[in-house]
Amino acid sequence: MKNILIIEDDKMLNKGVAFALQKEGYNVISAYTKQEGKKEIDNNEIDFLLLDIGLPDGSGLDLCKEIKNNIDFPVVFFTANDTEEDMIKGFESGCDDYISKPFSVEVLKFKINAILKRSDINAKKLFIYRDLKIDFDAKRVYKRDKEIKLSATEYKLLEILCKNKGKAMTKEILLDKLWDYNGNFVDENTLSVNIRRLRKKIEDDSKNPTYIITLFGIGYIIGE
Structure with a gap:
């Protein structure tokens, strides 16, 4: 079972996405701040991260860079800012994809399934x-x-x-x-x-x- 971590301070959105992904068979861990997210990464084997860019205690962009320097698992940003400049910053930080708020849960599930499939195929053996x-x-x-x-x-x-x-x-x-x-x-x-x-x-x-x-x-x- 794949472990998906959601770092999103909007509790309703976080819980709603977690519920939808659990129904798909994923094990979902929720965090609401940058520090909570880092703690969950330290204590769990994470396969996929859904990350909000604007967190109450720091930038998701900075956290993504930090993660990618040490561990390589897929990261998809939640964002309300989907301008070309913002997207470039996200990809430069190491993210694998974006999903803009508001979004369809079905589209999100499709993105996750596709990225995890590619990740499994390309996993370093x-x-x-x-x-x-x-x-x-x-x-x-x-x-x-x-x-x-x-x-x-x-x-x-x-x-x-x-x-x-x-x-x-x-x-x-x-x-x-x-x-x-x-x-x-x-x-x-x-x-x-x-x-x-x-x-x-x-x-x-x-x-x-x-x-x-x-x-x-x-x-x-x-x-x-």
């Missing part, structure tokens, strides 16, 4: 960062084209970090995502052990890691 390569379909990891053998938990942990390249992943988020993997209980100590094992396998110098970076007091990040 191969992650490459420096001399590290992960084939997500085959669940295989390579360093300088030599395969590295990982345990199931090590692979899942590396996959989560790589799919969120450039994004700080807190220990709480990682533990939540690893919680039920293969029915194993994962606590903070187990997480630390798996990070150490991963570093020994993928880092040139595990004591001075350059792939999996520790963010003290926060968690871990892969990439710049």
Whole structure:
């Protein structure tokens, strides 16, 4: 089931769109401010974002840029301003499409379905960062084209970090995502052990890691 996040401060519009999309089989998360939206993105795996440009605590354009610098999922703007200049600003910020207020829910559903279909077809199945390569379909990891053998938990942990390249992943988020993997209980100590094992396998110098970076007091990040 695809997760759609709506960041729109008009509560009636937000709830109405959420209801329509839930009937289509989507899991919908609603936020009403920029900060609420950022929190939901940090705590959930989002597949699609419907974003209002004018939010009470900041610009949707700025939020879109911020998101696209770290994660790549489709973004469609809600806007009452559909001038050529405004649309260009939106596309420059990284959005995938616009829908102008007021709009037809049927048209919105069509746009979402079409964009998600294209997104699935074009989804990256191969992650490459420096001399590290992960084939997500085959669940295989390579360093300088030599395969590295990982345990199931090590692979899942590396996959989560790589799919969120450039994004700080807190220990709480990682533990939540690893919680039920293969029915194993994962606590903070187990997480630390798996990070150490991963570093020994993928880092040139595990004591001075350059792939999996520790963010003290926060968690871990892969990439710049």
